[in-house]
Structures are given as structure tokens and as C-alpha cells.
Amino acid sequence: MEPTQYPQGPETQETSDELYERFTFKTDKGQEPLRIDKFLMNRIEGATRNKLQKGINNGMVLVNGKPVRPNYKVKALEEIVVYSDMSPEETDVVPEKMDLNILYEDDHLMIINKPAGMVVHPGSGNYTGTLLNGVSYYLQQINPNVTEDTLPRFGLVHRIDKNTSGLLVLAKTDTAMRHLAKQFFDHTVKRQYIALIWGDPENDEGTIIAHVGRHQRFRKLFEAYPEGDHGKEAITHYKVLERFGYVTTVQCVLETGRTHQIRVHMKYLGHPLFNDDFYGGDRIVKGTVYARYKQFVDNCFALCPRQALHARTLGFVHPATGEEMFFEAPIPEDITSVIDKWRKYVSTRGVENQTT
Known part of the structure; x- marks a missing residue:
């Protein structure tokens, strides 16, 4: 629709x-x-x-x-x-041959591991090279009769940011699409993300509850509204995985799915995602800014030239069989390389390195 x-x-x-x-x-x-x-x-x-x-x-x-x-x-x-x-605009999807990292597929759905840097669906300024361009081509090779009229948005029921990597589920039939859409609406889909954030959170785990909505002045940005006066309800559960003093690896579980939710919630907590250029993570947030340290951080930014966020797991009920499905995508090399670099940095400088 x-x-x-x-x-x-x-x-x-x-x-x-x-x-x-x-x-x-x-x-x-x-x-x-x-x-x-x-x-x-x-x-x-x-x-x-x-x-x-x-x-x-x-x-x-x-x-x-x-x-x-x-x-x-x-x-x-x-x-x-x-x-x-709720797609932001209606843009025709032109089928385009490309390599898709399909982790699972049956007659009803497919699981794709999206790389960082790929836009999910066409929109202003991104009319080709998106995931849906590739998905439409792929599905039409299987069944030439598949169109946006028979399968709206080629089965897309959720999305992740361009520079976030990780798992997406797409429906291959209208029945599967309805079933999956209902699960997302009911918040029964299980999603876990891995992120590298700036700073050293006070608690080992916690829950962030703050509405997320458009920034009142800068419409490309989103903002946390803890009083609930703008935006829509957003809940993120987080758990510390590894501390490096200056940065921390965390696991985030979404209870809701708002645009930029983890990125906005972590900024609100005072710990923006590492190298998140939208929300202040692309500069030194913790640590004394001296030449050697700045060079180290710049090297880390070069290793992971995007926000360090990965949609690692996805769980839902299969729309046809009723079976509980669970998928996991390995953390990409750009994020693991940066984590390793920080691990070595703090171990050689005597900074506390606590693993939870």
C-alpha cells in the first residue's frame, strides 16, 4: 500500500x-x-x-x-x-544485477547480510545500487511475474542504516510479508546489535527509554526526547561486553525499531557510537588530545570509516511453518580490527581492560 x-x-x-x-x-x-x-x-x-x-x-x-x-x-x-x-517516498525499483550475501532462503523469505555502505531502498539521491535494486533483479530471475504490484517493495519489511552492516529479512510472498510485518509491529522480532561506543559507561547493563523523533531544527538528524513530548516510544537494552577505558564494546537489544535508535540513544547516554559522523562520534570524545593519541584515533577511524554498528542476530517465527528461526552474522572485519587495535593500545599502556 x-x-x-x-x-x-x-x-x-x-x-x-x-x-x-x-x-x-x-x-x-x-x-x-x-x-x-x-x-x-x-x-x-x-x-x-x-x-x-x-x-x-x-x-x-x-x-x-x-x-x-x-x-x-x-x-x-x-x-x-x-x-x-511507511517508506519515505515511492521510487520505482529498477532491477539491477549484483552480488547479494544471502545467508538463508526458502520459498517464503530470505535472510541477507547487508554490507556497510549499501542503502537499503531507492530514494532521493540513491536510485541505483541499493539492496532492493539487487533483490528485485534476483527475484525476477526466479519468477519474472514478481513486481512491486504483486509484492510491494519486493518484500522489504524493515531496514537498517546505510553505514550499518548486518541482517535483514525479506518476504518472498505477500502472505509472508503480512506475517513478518505483524511480528515487527508487535515487537516480537528479536534483534541484537554489536556497537563500539565512546567512553566507559557507569553501569554494566541498562535500559534506555526515550522517545526518538526528528530533530526540531536539523531534519536529517534524530533526537532523544526523554519526556515523550516529540517522536515515538523507543526502548533499547544494552550490556557491556568489553571495556577499554576510552571506548567500550556493547550489545544492544531493540525493543522498538526507530530510525537511528541505537545511535540516538547512545548519544543521549553520553556515549556516541565510534566514528558516527551524525551524532558526534567522529572526534575524540574521551582521552587527552595529544598528537600521538590523536594519530592513533585517526588510524582507527581509517580502519572503520563508518559508525561501528552491526546487526548481528535476527530471530522471528517462520510465517509458513511456525518454526522459531534464528540467524547470526559475524562481526565485520572493519569493526573487529578496530576493537583489536584498542585492546592492544590499552594493554600496552596499563589502562584498565575489564571483560564482562
Whole structure:
């Protein structure tokens, strides 16, 4: 279904890595029979019959838990669920042959390990070379009839940042896409990230609860709003893995999936991600700035020329078999090289190196 303005507010389409959001309507006991598209047009701001029919045909509108046809007539006391594609803009996906690191694939889904530097889907300034360009080509080699009409966004239900590496799940059927989208919405998907952050956190583990939304002045950035006055709810659980005094390796588990969530939450905690040029991690945050130390840090930046963040694990229920699925992607060499470099640096200089 194409992006639609909903009455939930302007943040709806701006702050989620989960590309589908769910909206629920309940008909009252006096509801007269009415076509589903007409019913929804009266309740969704900016919706058109064409958009709604496309969503209904793609199985993104459910009545009492089941997909319906566009001519279905709603009745009294029915629950209607609409899954809306929250992609920031509609850009045609041009199939493009490329190497994809597919870790797992069956008839219903595929797991891809995305490298750092690759944009997930086409958008302003990135019309080719994205993951979806490659996925569309790959799927059409298997089935030439697969299009964005038969499988919206070629099965993409979540995303990670361009310079974040790691795991993504993509659906290969509309049924699998609906099932996975529901799991992301219900926050039952298990996601664990590995990050290298600046500084030495006070606690070995903790939970960060602060809304994440667009920065009020700089719209490309996101900000933490601990009072909940802007943005959407965001919860990150973290655990220290290894301390190097100046920097720390942490494990982050997402309870919600907001854009830049870990990066924003770690900045809010006072520990921006190492070499995160958006949120202040691309400079010396801890340590005395003298020539030798600065050269060491610059060398580390050169080894890992992006934010040190990797989506390491992904767990969910298989949409067809009901089986619990779990996948893990090794930490890339650029991050492990920097961690090793810091480990050697502190061991030769007598700085505390505590492993948890």
C-alpha cells in the first residue's frame, strides 16, 4: 500500500525502521453494509480508492484477521486492520544485477547480510545500487511475474542504516510479508546489535527509554526526547561486553525499531557510537588530545570509516511453518580490527581492560 497520511500525526512516517505500521478500526453495532474501500476512505485522511484497492489486493487490509476482496462489505462489530507501507517516498525499483550475501532462503523469505555502505531502498539521491535494486533483479530471475504490484517493495519489511552492516529479512510472498510485518509491529522480532561506543559507561547493563523523533531544527538528524513530548516510544537494552577505558564494546537489544535508535540513544547516554559522523562520534570524545593519541584515533577511524554498528542476530517465527528461526552474522572485519587495535593500545599502556 502506498504511503498515506494518517491522523496519528506527522511523526508516523519519519521515525521507524519497520516499514509497515498497523492501524485498527472497529465498526459499531449499527454499521450498515458498506464496501471496505469506501469505509476506509471515510476514516483515513488523504486515502484514495486506488491506493486502498492496491493495499487490499496485496493483502494489507484484514477483516477479522483475514484478507478480503475490494468489493467486501463491512458489517457491524468487525475489526479492520490496515498495514501501511511507511517508506519515505515511492521510487520505482529498477532491477539491477549484483552480488547479494544471502545467508538463508526458502520459498517464503530470505535472510541477507547487508554490507556497510549499501542503502537499503531507492530514494532521493540513491536510485541505483541499493539492496532492493539487487533483490528485485534476483527475484525476477526466479519468477519474472514478481513486481512491486504483486509484492510491494519486493518484500522489504524493515531496514537498517546505510553505514550499518548486518541482517535483514525479506518476504518472498505477500502472505509472508503480512506475517513478518505483524511480528515487527508487535515487537516480537528479536534483534541484537554489536556497537563500539565512546567512553566507559557507569553501569554494566541498562535500559534506555526515550522517545526518538526528528530533530526540531536539523531534519536529517534524530533526537532523544526523554519526556515523550516529540517522536515515538523507543526502548533499547544494552550490556557491556568489553571495556577499554576510552571506548567500550556493547550489545544492544531493540525493543522498538526507530530510525537511528541505537545511535540516538547512545548519544543521549553520553556515549556516541565510534566514528558516527551524525551524532558526534567522529572526534575524540574521551582521552587527552595529544598528537600521538590523536594519530592513533585517526588510524582507527581509517580502519572503520563508518559508525561501528552491526546487526548481528535476527530471530522471528517462520510465517509458513511456525518454526522459531534464528540467524547470526559475524562481526565485520572493519569493526573487529578496530576493537583489536584498542585492546592492544590499552594493554600496552596499563589502562584498565575489564571483560564482562
